[in-house]
Amino acid sequence: MDAPSGAGPRTVTCGSPGTAEPTAAGRSARAPTAPWARFSAWLECVCVVTFDLELGQALELVYPSDFQLTDKEKGSICYLSFPDSHSGCLGDTQFSFRMRQCGGQRSPWHSEDRRYNSGAPVALQSLVLVSRLPFVRLFQSLLSLIAPEYFDKLAPCLEAVCNEIDQWPAPVPGQTLNLPVMGVVIQAHIPSRVDKPEPSPLKQCDQNLLPAPVVLASVHELDLFRCFRPVLTHVQMLWELMLLGEPLLVLAPSPDVSSELVLALTSCLQPLKFCCDFRPYFTIHDSEFKEFTTRTQAPPNVVLGVTNPFFIKTLQHWPHVLRVGEPKMSGDLPKQVKLKKPSRLKTLDTKPGLYTAYTAHLHRDKALLKRLLKGVQKKRPGDLQSALLRRHLLELTQSFIFPLEHYMASLMPLQKNITPWKTPPQIRPFRQEDFLRSLEHSGPQLTCILKGDWLGLYRRFFKSPHFDGWYRQRHREMAHKLEALHLEALCEADIETWMKDKSEVEVVDLVLKLREKLVRAQGHQLPVKAVTLQRVQLYIEMAIGSLPKDLQAVLCPP
Structure with missing residues (x-):
């Protein structure tokens, strides 16, 4: 299963399996060169959760054994590692969830995260992988190898x-790595912010590898077309809801459908960073249940994936609810969920549909739907369908984003106004009008080519967490660029x-x-040439x- 990552949630992958992210207090404070330093660059820990008919879920094993989880984290992992009884899962299943980090400051164990973040683009017996990295595809592949052998x-x-x-080796953005495990070599490219939108096929790092490596097309991208099959007619509206950071409840028939659909939704905004909270799989036992379901304040900016219809009744005050049914296994395009008014929300027997009063600002791209439908009819491979949808x-x-960037x-102050003996001029304020x-x-x-109320969409975007996140990031980058230009002027x-x-x-x-400038240039990794620092x-x-x-x-x- 996958749980949230970072200073908030982490991503967790579980098998009975799934993927999760670690807590801030995750590891005991050991030096980065200590044992398991390389392991921690990828995973926080591996957990084994068992279910006892009398005692319920129990954390049977954590590896490495000295990894410190808080009681709250242990409870979250135990409850989220098993499908809700309403999901009716039988046999093996694999899904992701996120859980909130508990504890105080991040330990030195995570001190190398900055290196990754600086280059990364701006997710009966259960085996759980806990990680800070959102490499869901990679961890799913890893779990599919580990779980059967472990059991x-x-x-x-x-x-x-x-x-x-x-x-x-450490997950350095831009590198293609060979990762040996259990007699298999997984070859994966670590995404970089300088990657082209559609990277060329991976090149084998070492042609002498035996056996031939299992090549992952992506460490994090899901099969977008499969995830969105029942909601293709509403993809553009869902994109707008994600862009605006709107609260959305996703009710699915199983944890795997829930987690993949939520992860697909949150990936819609690439290359824009998704700045809201999201829970690919969430249950009533989660420690944030009361926080997310309170009616004393507006619904939080979160995408919540659930399987228990109880949430339909509990979250009737939420503005957007998406319910999807059991996925079809045939090659035909499944029946598309209908757009319905929130007043149509009933209790536990609510039918599949997108329940919202939201009116899309942009007109639907009918040409895209026709191309995707034609692809289904001609049995176009799923990865090509996903590539088409992802490109759109x-x-x-x-x-x-381009007009905002422009x-x-x-x-930005003009370079001619940056002189060595004066404080650099300030970045001018962003004026919405x-x-x-x-x-x-x-x-x-x-x-x-899409027509519609773009101005209205921008006005609502200005009030969203995503505008705030984008603006803070761009302002920080520009401030660093100003510092670099001033340093070069001094030199x-x-x-x-x-x-x-x-x-x-x-x-x-x-x-x-x-x-002071030298320390800042090195500590903040300013865009300065090495010769300038010298x-x-x-x-x-x-x-x-x-x-x-x-x-x-x-x-x-001395």
Whole structure:
């Protein structure tokens, strides 16, 4: 199963299986070079959960054994690792859930996360993989290998697998890695923000690998077409709801359908980061149940995947509810769920449908639906159907974001106004009305054929968590760029001439400022060339060398 990741939730994959993300207090504070350091770059831990008819769910095993889970986390893993009794799951099943991190500060064990995040693009007996990474496809493949062997050979198998994972290279964005486990080599490309939208097929890293590697087309992308089959006619409206961060309840017949549909919905906004909470699989036993179901305040910005019809009655005050039925196994396009008013929501016997009073701002792309339907009729492979759907959503998001990016870039100070001896000019404020006026000449109509109320969509987007998340990220990137440009301006200045008529206090102040800028450039990974950083260090040494010996001793203690 998958549970939430990060400082909030983590992603968890479970088999009876599923995938989850870890808690902030997850690991005991060990040095990054300690045993299991490489293992922790991929997984927090592997859990075995058993079900006893008298005692209920119990956490039987956690590996590595010294991984520290809080009681709240243990409870979440136990309850979320088993399908709800209403789902009627039989036999093997695999799904994802997210759970909230508990505890205080992140331990040094996770200190290498920044390296990944800086390059990553802006998810009877149960075996559970807990991870901070949203690599659902990879963990599903890993779980399908581990679970059958574990249920046959138990703990020794689990220990051997964890030791193998502890030898894997770190997940560095942009790299294609070979990951050996249980006699199989999984070849996976770690996504990078500089990847093209549709990367070329993976190249084998080592042609001498034996056996031939199992090549994953993606470590995180699901079969989008399969997930959206029953709601294809509403994909564009669902995209708008995701873009606006609207609360959405997804009621599915099983945890695997629930988790995949929620994960598919949250992936609709790529390359825009999904900034709201989402729970691929959620039950009444979750520790956040009361928080999400209270009627004393507006519904939270969360996409909630459930299987228990009880939620239909409990969350009738939510503005959007999507109920889907059992998936069809035939090649035909299943009956599409109908758009219904929230007032049609009944109790436990509510029929499949999208219950919402929301009116889409953009007109439906009928040509896309025709192409997908034609693909079904001609038995076009599912991966090609998914690629078609993913490209459509990507282009739609890019068309929406491009005018925002264009306007944001216009707020950046001109490079000619950045001088070495003055504080860099500030980024101008984002004025919504100015942006809306700019749409006449640089709006989404330049790149998207869809008609509709784009202005109305932007106005609602400004109130969503996704605008706030996008703006904060872009503003931070631009501020870092400003710092980098100012540092380069300093390096191009004639510091030696500048120092000739300056007092010792001014020179010391220059040394301290250059040191501060050097630390920030390295700590914040500013877009500065290595030669620039070397020149800054040289200028620091030059400035210190021009000072009296006693000041040199203070600035450069032995």
